[in-house]
Amino acid sequence: MNDTIIKGMAAGKQVRFFSAYTKEVVETARSTHNTHPVATAALGRLLTAGAIMGSMCKNNSDVLTLQIQCSGPIKGLTVTSNAQAQVKGYVNRPDIMLPPSSKGKLDVGAALGQGVLSVIKDIGLKEPYVGQCSLVSGEIAEDLTYYFANSEQIPTSVALGVLMERNNTVKHAGGFILQLMPFAEEALIADLEVRLRDFTSITSLMEQGLTPSDLMTKLFDGYDVEFTDTQTPQYHCDCSRERVYKAVMSIGRTDIEEMIADQKPIEVNCHFCNKTYTFDTEALKSMLAPQ
Numbered sequence: 001m002n003d004t005i006i007k008g009m010a011a012g013k014q015v016r017f018f019s020a021y022t023k024e025v026v027e028t029a030r031s032t033h034n035t036h037p038v039a040t041a042a043l044g045r046l047l048t049a050g051a052i053m054g055s056m057c058k059n060n061s062d063v064l065t066l067q068i069q070c071s072g073p074i075k076g077l078t079v080t081s082n083a084q085a086q087v088k089g090y091v092n093r094p095d096i097m098l099p100p101s102s103k104g105k106l107d108v109g110a111a112l113g114q115g116v117l118s119v120i121k122d123i124g125l126k127e128p129y130v131g132q133c134s135l136v137s138g139e140i141a142e143d144l145t146y147y148f149a150n151s152e153q154i155p156t157s158v159a160l161g162v163l164m165e166r167n168n169t170v171k172h173a174g175g176f177i178l179q180l181m182p183f184a185e186e187a188l189i190a191d192l193e194v195r196l197r198d199f200t201s202i203t204s205l206m207e208q209g210l211t212p213s214d215l216m217t218k219l220f221d222g223y224d225v226e227f228t229d230t231q232t233p234q235y236h237c238d239c240s241r242e243r244v245y246k247a248v249m250s251i252g253r254t255d256i257e258e259m260i261a262d263q264k265p266i267e268v269n270c271h272f273c274n275k276t277y278t279f280d281t282e283a284l285k286s287m288l289a290p291q
Contacts, residue, residue, distance in 0.1 A: 005055050006212040008227040010220040014184040019176040019212035022048045026173040028235035035094040037164050041106040043091045044162035045140040046079045048175045051233035054081030063122040070115025086236035088272040112138035155180040157196055161203035172206040237273035244268050244277045249287045260284045
């Protein structure tokens with residue numbers, strides 16, 4: 001099954017949905033950052049959410065950042081995406097190891113502990129929009145559901161999952177976001193609450209071979225379902241030597257002069273892709289030359 005995001009409407013357009021399969025995105029992140037299983041699960045869930053929420057952006061130039069600052073041993077996560085569903089991210093502590101939860105699952109909630117979820121949207125205005133909410137469970141899907149309800153006042157259901165192979169590579173990953181339209185009927189809302197409560201874990205359904213469109217067809221069985229668009233999510237870091245060069249220039253003349261005085265090259269590591277950029281003293285001197 002290839003990575004994909006399926007968009008559509010259901011129940012007489014009373015619900016819009018975004019359903020995704022993101023195994024390759026999450027596996028790329030795992031191999032890039034060498035994450036241990038619980039960190040892979042946490043980052044994979046946030047990457048999946050980021051890819052979906054990026055695809056929800058209205059303008060091609062929009063950029064979305066999901067950031068979790070927390071007290072748990074994972075220490076925090078950051079994911080950035082865009083309207084093309086290109087996503088990148090990192091976890092502050094990729095090597096954490098925790099025992100399974102009481103349900104025998106990877107204990108993402110314990111890894112995060114208490115904290116704050118921030119949703120930052122750069123949509124071309126002078127200042128980006130920032131919405132925040134406290135973590136309600138640390139399981140990420142529930143936290144995003146809470147965010148949508150409280151910060152954006154949109155009744156939303158979020159499901160996210162990552163299933164690991166025995167060799168700790170990613171077997172399946174994906175999720176969905178459902179949002180009720182303002183005119184959604186109470187009977188539909190009540191029915192969906194029951195269906196979502198009884199819905200089997202998303203990764204177990206993927207293990208059975210269900211695609212993102214199959215998941216929505218199953219969830220909305222008995223209702224009309226219209227698929228309107230598809231996108232291909234991709235783990236993509238847009239760092240470059242030129243961008244890093246400009247970032248180093250921005251730290252200020254005094255600091256650059258101190259680096260030059262040390263007579264040693266500096267290395268700058270990209271958090272998102274682990275690529276390292278090296279600048280020798282001549283490159284540093286060029287930063288101080290008149291532009």
